[in-house]
Amino acid sequence: MAHLDNSVAIVGAGDYIGTAIAKKFASEGYLVVAGRRNGDKLEPLVAEIEAAGGRISARSLDAREPEDVTAFLAEADALAPLALTIFNVGANVNFPILETTDRVFRKVWEMACFAGFVTGRESARLMLEHGEGKIFFTGATAGRRGGNGYAAFAAAKFGLRAVAESMARELWPRHIHVAHLIIDAGVDTEWVRERIRQAGGPDNPPGLMPPEAIADAYWQLFQQPETAWTFEQEIRPYGETW
Amino acid sequence: MAHLDNSVAIVGAGDYIGTAIAKKFASEGYLVVAGRRNGDKLEPLVAEIEAAGGRISARSLDAREPEDVTAFLAEADALAPLALTIFNVGANVNFPILETTDRVFRKVWEMACFAGFVTGRESARLMLEHGEGKIFFTGATAGRRGGNGYAAFAAAKFGLRAVAESMARELWPRHIHVAHLIIDAGVDTEWVRERIRQAGGPDNPPGLMPPEAIADAYWQLFQQPETAWTFEQEIRPYGETW
Amino acid sequence: MAHLDNSVAIVGAGDYIGTAIAKKFASEGYLVVAGRRNGDKLEPLVAEIEAAGGRISARSLDAREPEDVTAFLAEADALAPLALTIFNVGANVNFPILETTDRVFRKVWEMACFAGFVTGRESARLMLEHGEGKIFFTGATAGRRGGNGYAAFAAAKFGLRAVAESMARELWPRHIHVAHLIIDAGVDTEWVRERIRQAGGPDNPPGLMPPEAIADAYWQLFQQPETAWTFEQEIRPYGETW
Amino acid sequence: MAHLDNSVAIVGAGDYIGTAIAKKFASEGYLVVAGRRNGDKLEPLVAEIEAAGGRISARSLDAREPEDVTAFLAEADALAPLALTIFNVGANVNFPILETTDRVFRKVWEMACFAGFVTGRESARLMLEHGEGKIFFTGATAGRRGGNGYAAFAAAKFGLRAVAESMARELWPRHIHVAHLIIDAGVDTEWVRERIRQAGGPDNPPGLMPPEAIADAYWQLFQQPETAWTFEQEIRPYGETW
Numbered sequence: 026m027a028h029l030d031n032s033v034a035i036v037g038a039g040d041y042i043g044t045a046i047a048k049k050f051a052s053e054g055y056l057v058v059a060g061r062r063n064g065d066k067l068e069p070l071v072a073e074i075e076a077a078g079g080r081i082s083a084r085s086l087d088a089r090e091p092e093d094v095t096a097f098l099a100e101a102d103a104l105a106p107l108a109l110t111i112f113n114v115g116a117n118v119n120f121p122i123l124e125t126t127d128r129v130f131r132k133v134w135e136m137a138c139f140a141g142f143v144t145g146r147e148s149a150r151l152m153l154e155h156g157e158g159k160i161f162f163t164g165a166t167a168g169r170r171g172g173n174g175y176a177a178f179a180a181a182k183f184g185l186r187a188v189a190e191s192m193a194r195e196l197w198p199r200h201i202h203v204a205h206l207i208i209d210a211g212v213d214t215e216w217v218r219e220r221i222r223q224a225g226g227p228d229n230p231p232g233l234m235p236p237e238a239i240a241d242a243y244w245q246l247f248q249q250p251e252t253a254w255t256f257e258q259e260i261r262p263y264g265e266t267w
Numbered sequence: 268m269a270h271l272d273n274s275v276a277i278v279g280a281g282d283y284i285g286t287a288i289a290k291k292f293a294s295e296g297y298l299v300v301a302g303r304r305n306g307d308k309l310e311p312l313v314a315e316i317e318a319a320g321g322r323i324s325a326r327s328l329d330a331r332e333p334e335d336v337t338a339f340l341a342e343a344d345a346l347a348p349l350a351l352t353i354f355n356v357g358a359n360v361n362f363p364i365l366e367t368t369d370r371v372f373r374k375v376w377e378m379a380c381f382a383g384f385v386t387g388r389e390s391a392r393l394m395l396e397h398g399e400g401k402i403f404f405t406g407a408t409a410g411r412r413g414g415n416g417y418a419a420f421a422a423a424k425f426g427l428r429a430v431a432e433s434m435a436r437e438l439w440p441r442h443i444h445v446a447h448l449i450i451d452a453g454v455d456t457e458w459v460r461e462r463i464r465q466a467g468g469p470d471n472p473p474g475l476m477p478p479e480a481i482a483d484a485y486w487q488l489f490q491q492p493e494t495a496w497t498f499e500q501e502i503r504p505y506g507e508t509w
Numbered sequence: 510m511a512h513l514d515n516s517v518a519i520v521g522a523g524d525y526i527g528t529a530i531a532k533k534f535a536s537e538g539y540l541v542v543a544g545r546r547n548g549d550k551l552e553p554l555v556a557e558i559e560a561a562g563g564r565i566s567a568r569s570l571d572a573r574e575p576e577d578v579t580a581f582l583a584e585a586d587a588l589a590p591l592a593l594t595i596f597n598v599g600a601n602v603n604f605p606i607l608e609t610t611d612r613v614f615r616k617v618w619e620m621a622c623f624a625g626f627v628t629g630r631e632s633a634r635l636m637l638e639h640g641e642g643k644i645f646f647t648g649a650t651a652g653r654r655g656g657n658g659y660a661a662f663a664a665a666k667f668g669l670r671a672v673a674e675s676m677a678r679e680l681w682p683r684h685i686h687v688a689h690l691i692i693d694a695g696v697d698t699e700w701v702r703e704r705i706r707q708a709g710g711p712d713n714p715p716g717l718m719p720p721e722a723i724a725d726a727y728w729q730l731f732q733q734p735e736t737a738w739t740f741e742q743e744i745r746p747y748g749e750t751w
Numbered sequence: 752m753a754h755l756d757n758s759v760a761i762v763g764a765g766d767y768i769g770t771a772i773a774k775k776f777a778s779e780g781y782l783v784v785a786g787r788r789n790g791d792k793l794e795p796l797v798a799e800i801e802a803a804g805g806r807i808s809a810r811s812l813d814a815r816e817p818e819d820v821t822a823f824l825a826e827a828d829a830l831a832p833l834a835l836t837i838f839n840v841g842a843n844v845n846f847p848i849l850e851t852t853d854r855v856f857r858k859v860w861e862m863a864c865f866a867g868f869v870t871g872r873e874s875a876r877l878m879l880e881h882g883e884g885k886i887f888f889t890g891a892t893a894g895r896r897g898g899n900g901y902a903a904f905a906a907a908k909f910g911l912r913a914v915a916e917s918m919a920r921e922l923w924p925r926h927i928h929v930a931h932l933i934i935d936a937g938v939d940t941e942w943v944r945e946r947i948r949q950a951g952g953p954d955n956p957p958g959l960m961p962p963e964a965i966a967d968a969y970w971q972l973f974q975q976p977e978t979a980w981t982f983e984q985e986i987r988p989y990g991e992t993w
Contacts, residue, residue: 091369121437122387122388122391122433122434122438123388123391123392123395125384125388127333127381127385130384131381134380134426138376139369139372139373139376142367142372142418142419142422145364146364146365146367146418149364149365153365167429171428171429171430171433171434171435171436173433173436173437174433174437175433176384176388176429176430176433176434179429179432179433180380180427180429180430180433181426182429183425183426183428183429184422184425184426184429185422186413187409187413187417187418187421187422187424187426188413188418188421188422189413190412190413191364191413191414191416191417191418191421191422192364192418193413194414194750194751195363195364195415196364197748197749198747198748200747202747234736234737235736235737238734238736238737239737241737242733242737245729245732249725249726249729250722251746251747252718252719252722252746252747253718253722253723253725253744253745253746254744254745254746254747255726255742255743255744256743256745257743258739258742259739259740259741260733260737260738260739261737261740262735262736262737263681263682263684263735263736264682265681266678267740436992436993439989440989440990442989444989476978476979477978477979480978480979481979483976483979484975484979484981487971487974487975490971491968491986492964493988493989494964494988494989495960495961495964495965495967495986495987496986496988497968497984497985497986498987499985500981501982501983502979502981503980504977504978504979505923505924505926505928505977505978506923506924507923508920509920509982575853606871606872606875606917606921606922607875607876607879609868609872611865611869614868615865618860618864618865618910622860622910623853623856623860626902626906629848630848630851630902633848633849634849651913654916655912655914655915655916655917655919655920656917656920658917658921659913660871660872660913660914660917660918661868663914663917664868664910664913665910666913667909667910667912667913668860668864668906668913669906670897670909671893671897671902671905671906671908671909672897672902672905672906673897674896674905675848675897675898675899675902675905676848676897678897678898678899679847679848679900680848
């Protein structure tokens, strides 16, 4: 597969990473199928991709609702055989342990782990029919390190990583490439810049990763031959301390 | 603290590991407070510990219900200041990814991760009042490796490990020892022996870890001075392949 | 940099991986500078690359001799500014611990670790002058796991990984991309095929990684923008059990 | 074994950790056999242990000389069957990569890795004759993380960890407990205190680990039943940031 009569589904097509991924794969000729909460926010992206001659289908999607995920992926696959699903739902929070409520812990897990599990499983169901496919998950440093104040976020991201690894071991031999891309840096978004400003940092902070670089990393993973697949890849800017 | 006017709470006082832990800490003089589903199953344990001159309080506990966990720990602390909580709820399942239902994924997480988070947080709330305490979590190899067929179990166990690590970073400086004990072996239980028999294995398989050895490992962790604490410790039998 | 007036140095240009890397980078227009023991064995590679219109300079190199490595890299940099060094010296051996002699342990380390350290340091010395560059190390699973019988090989490969990581932390902020590529599979070489045959395996074993796929992986790393560099990447064939 | 007619050999019986280990095992009734460079520096330790009623044999030892190590361990085993060897040679240095000379890189490796390999192998040779024994290695955080400026030290410590892990996989099934204890903190030594003072730190810095706590951790490892052995254990003070 992986020719141009395929679709690429993005679960969690947010303003930054998801948007950059959509533009990249549309520019390479794929039909992009993008879902996010408040799907009307995708209108500018649709306009931009279509103006550039690309193809995109966008709609609202609540990734925590399994039936919605199943329907979303089935629609994508009906438009054109699903070659790639990227799960990109985030849910970063930081609370001292005593202030981490049951509700927050559960909600962050539903968004960042449970939704990823459902997205992966339902993508696999379609791709096993095709005999091939790719399922990529956006991970974070919190998927490998439980930092102070990150019990909820790290538990969800550790869990997502476990799902990805378990699926990779089962599905690689069936020609489905499951991978986990770890973004070990702040992403250059307005929200991150504002947090840095509030913490007394510079207006134009160095060390933020442009969303386009993440899209390029996914494109590289997508290009790998099945004789040399990567399960986990970590990216960070040259100047980041780690 | 850590003298004999203290209680030790066991969340998930099952037939094997939990029982062995209860006997060990009771034999060392602590008041053991044991909770599990179907608390009436604890009656033989209570009888055995009391016959040996130990002290134990046992009752039914659904660790997935935060209010029940809060009450259980408060009761323990009221009986005698809570020196140690051990979270020992298991939920091992194995399914191919397509057969891993939403319900199973969620339930395993509620038992092995969410319940651990609540147990940890509520123990910390009590122990921070005392200015000291210990919170230990029973982990498994699946907390570090997402094996084929273990998406649900590994996601929960990875998540539990994240909770433990995040709590350790926050609470160690406040004199609360949070640790994660990884059992990298089959535990010698009737259920495990039956699975081995069904798989064509021997009636008396080598390489199973006796529950008493796990209790001893917890006792060692409990004895560590705060100048040299361990966060994560992995134990396996000498003959286990790893 | 990274335009076509640059050289790419390969330390350990063996018959398989090194050869594939040389062909790839020569085909992309770079001047390849290849070194290995018994440099006359490089004659067919030189002929093949030149016949295809590429540029290559080849010579004998004992990577365990620091002065030889320094001279080799200086020669490469004099031919054209050094954009990339790939360290690709292998030394896989397996002995029970009691049969692992001092001499073997030391020699494997000199080849797979010490030579890598010298290659990295001397490359950095040249690249820091240019203000940029890339240094990649070929790693193995034995760099993360000390297997039974691999005390010598794993000690060397662990050490190489430590060198790479330490250099990455120091040199990334100075625009030098240091990376460690882990090959988690048998490479498709005549030697590996022979070992498989001797172990009773098939004449045409599945699951071997073609050297060309490794060269492609290095090419991908080489293409990464400095806003999203990878330090460590692991590749294995889709059918490999891990 | 492990009764009181046994010897415990310490390779690298330095002023702090090694000394504390010697006192601990002597106080538990074992015959301690201690080696270090400049063995005459061991005289006060010998006097102290003997004054307390303990037994110790001390002498000069260059752990980088295999024949010296072999003789040292044979002497220990001749005095009383060797129950435990602890390898405790350190070699911490920090240099920018360009200033890390071949000589330093090689010497640090000879002290911290090669000597450990020889010590482990020669101990195993004796213990396999007894059918049991224990071999413990003192590790450091640099055995898991290649920090900026630590190419030489990390390469050696990574290598030591690889040796320990490889030996553990081979020797555990033969009843020899091989373990790796990671000290993730500054040890409370005069040298460390001086470095902290020079860096502008306090005269009485918090967060240093007392050597006695390390000795206690080794004692705990020594006590583990073979049904529940630990390969790797990390210890740090409660207040340490990690």
